[in-house]
Amino acid sequence: MHLQQWHYVETTASGQPILRENERDVYVEYPAGCYQGKAKIIGKQKGRIYLTSQRLIYIDDEKPMTNSVSLEIDDIAKVEYSSKFLRKSARLIIYLKDIADESGPRAYNYATKQPQVQRWTCPICMALNKTTKEISVNNMHEFPCENCGVVPDFDMIADSIKSDQTGAFGENDASSSKNACSMCTFLNQPLLSNCEMCGTRLPEKDRELSAGASPDKRVRIELDSKDGLIPGEPVFVQISFRMSDGVLLFQTVSNLLENQERTKIQDVFNKGATSVNNADLQLKSLQILDTDSALSKVGITSLEKSQETKLINNDIILNKALSDLSSLMALASDIEKLYNTMGRKTDHNSHPLLTVDREKFLTKDLFIDEISRELYGFIMSEFQEQKEKEGVILITLVDIYALYNKAMRIGSGLVSPQELKEACGRFEKLGLNDLHLTRINGRVLCVSSGDSFGFIKQKILDVATTDPGTDLLQLSQQLNDNNGNSWTMGIIMEALNNCVNEGKLLVDEQITGIHYYVNFDWII
Amino acid sequence: MTEKLPPIYNFPPLYTCQPNVLIREQQLSTWCDLILDFAKTNNAWCMSQEGTVIKDSESSGQSIFRNESIQRSISVPFRDQIWNKMVQSEKAIKSNNGVFFILWRSVDYWSSQILQWFETTGKVNQVVTVYELLEGDETLGWEFHGMHPSLCEESLQKLRDRGRATLLKEQNKIMGVKVV
Incomplete structure (x- = not known):
């Protein structure tokens, strides 16, 4: 167990x-x-x-x-x-x-923070009144009925007083099967331990079940x-x-x-935010509640007055809500536009990436190991399409150096060519068997999977057979016919040189460029 | 002149010196074969270094090293390599004035042909001038008819070395031959 x-x-x-x-x-x-x-x-x-x-x-x-x-x-x-x-x-x-x-201390934390709302029913007009203050016999005169303006005896309403702690957070009760995130208020599945939206650790009480x-x-x-x-x-x-x-x-x-x-x-709601859409955050909805409790005068005039203030308040709220809504819509349309422009590139992997920082490692050795792992993951995901289509990957170290440093290392310190080479050399040691460092033509270092060099050579020979007199440009166009840029010029160049040196291809040097022919006539 | 050459003559890489050594050897021998083929079909006894046929000490026609139909020509260093190979493999003899005698038959073959002619026509023990041998009516239809005199000299030298011929010289030039 x-x-x-x-x-x-x-x-x-x-x-x-x-x-x-x-x-x-x-x-x-x-x-x-x-x-x-x-x-x-x-x-x-x-x-x-x-x-x-x-x-x-x-x-x-x-x-x-x-x-x-x-x-x-x-x-x-x-x-x-x-x-x-x-x-x-x-x-x-x-x-x-x-x-x-x-769950103990956390639940307590919340309880103390919430304002207590007390409800009582007016014995005369049966209207339901609310207040945030404590009602007792002594201060009863401060609480006239909101509806009829009559101050009742405390004894008469004593039965109907209900203190309602969760009044303001009622929705929490209603959806007790869900687990609300304390940061973004998203209602998560109770089985989850972290918020689906923002990744914050969720309250424990539901999870423990x-x-x-x-x-x-x-x-x-x-x-x-x-x-x-x-x-x-x-x-x-x-x-x-x-x-x-x-x-x-x-x-x-x-x-x-x-x-x-x-x-x-610390309070986690809207943490760090000073204003939302230029509206001061301190301006809480409690203000409105205040006007309610502030109505102290009795009689029809005060009722009218309270009605007026209510209307004004409603107006203010509605206006604010509308302006908020329109700015939200503007933002939404902006996002939609942005999404459409980026539409093609859907990001499958939205997890934050591990930042392999030099300072996190005790020795350089560990750092290189980690770089090696990251590189492996990076190459595998970056060249996934090619891998699926062709079955092999072959990239020069120079290309990887540029790609990796630009894509992954900005902000966390670029790696040196020496480090990169070392990292690539460690794939095998770390059990990352799909890629290995090879030296083609005895000079160009490449990261490849399987016999990718043989594969590209065969492809070049195929092209040269069907299309004698082909040149580098044509070759790279044909090889990269349907998928972007998987075979770089440098790689094709090296493969061509290798083929020529092995006698599989013949060259025809012209001012217009070097044309390649398959060697059928002069067999070694 | 070059129409009757095998199709490889129109293969563009033929005109570029191949970097692979083994391939280049084969390329050179392909060239040698082509030159011999070319000389034979055009009945050319000697060629200039530029690859043109020389007749009556005047070069004429187009060079074998230039292929107009595919717009290719050979570079000078590579051309010299080809000639070197020709001489090395005894398929050409370089004369002092930069002219190559193309041996589409070996010198031995020519000397035995000449000997055969002497024997079949009953000219043994008679003096025959070189002019008669090469341009005379009696040698019409023989392969060596029209042969370049210098090449003929080479062949006759062979016969003399074998003790079958006596060369008659005038002003250091072989004028006649007597086969015994």
């Missing part, structure tokens, strides 16, 4: 975790192993630890797809560090929160001995560091936990 705090992690083919919306990575530790309680977890003893803003992710080196697990930072109560002692390696002990008592109901089958935890966890005592897991001392990870996790606490206390 594994702890419910272990979660399944989605990974890319190259063994990098797929991050959630709003999640960003903080630090990477390598190599490390996982323990539950005091027992080793089988199959999770050699891998990397990714610390992100929301999770602590373990990615297994051998089977990243099946053996990787994660812990939510929210689930962590505290961390302790145990240093290396004799044969015992340095460890990070993570105490987890008890799932059962998690579901978590208890069905543990994630994709998480496989097998222990090599008893974990020694006693029910009732705090549960803990450990991360053992195989090479490094792990102090850095410990410090970053504790920092993260501290920050997490701080941000939780």
